[in-house]
Amino acid sequence: MKKTSKSFQDLPPIRVRREPPTVAEAVAAAQDLADDIEQQVEIAAGLIGLPSDEVRPHVEAAAQAAASRPPRMPERIEQRILAPVSPNRAPPRAVIVERRSRPAVVVERRGRPLEPRR
Numbered sequence: 040m041k042k043t044s045k046s047f048q049d050l051p052p053i054r055v056r057r058e059p060p061t062v063a064e065a066v067a068a069a070q071d072l073a074d075d076i077e078q079q080v081e082i083a084a085g086l087i088g089l090p091s092d093e094v095r096p097h098v099e100a101a102a103q104a105a106a107s108r109p110p111r112m113p114e115r116i117e118q119r120i121l122a123p124v125s126p127n128r129a130p131p132r133a134v135i136v137e138r139r140s141r142p143a144v145v146v147e148r149r150g151r152p153l154e155p156r157r
Contacts, residue, residue, distance in 0.1 A: 060086055062094070066101045076102055 060068070062083070069082035076098060084094045 059088055062087060062097050063101075065094070066097050069098065070101060070105065 065083040065086040066079070068086060069079035072082055073079050079098045079102070080091050080095050083098055084091045087094065
């Protein structure tokens with residue numbers, strides 16, 4: 040048995056949950072979007088919906104914490120990717136992928152042609 044489909048009018052309205060970001064999430068997003076602290080304060084305040092004066096201490100504290108951390112080392116990540124995988128330290132082997140196209144299949148129909156339908 041096939042179920043009857045419900046129309047959109049029969050369904051209850053869709054409820055969307057609106058949850059503003061936390062202060063830490065808003066500050067992290069602001070730091071990724073702007074370098075200037077004043078711009079970060081404005082962005083974070085706009086995301087949270089609080090006045091700039093309440094958000095400023097959080098942004099300044101996060102900026103000081105980010106300045107005290109060592110910078111990221113992208114070259115270390117590249118070294119990990121390029122390092123050989125085998126335990127005997129042999130250089131990684133190259134893999135060559137070739138695509139081969141196959142000839143198109145032609146099907147010949149032998150015999151009487153079909154009569155057109157009336």
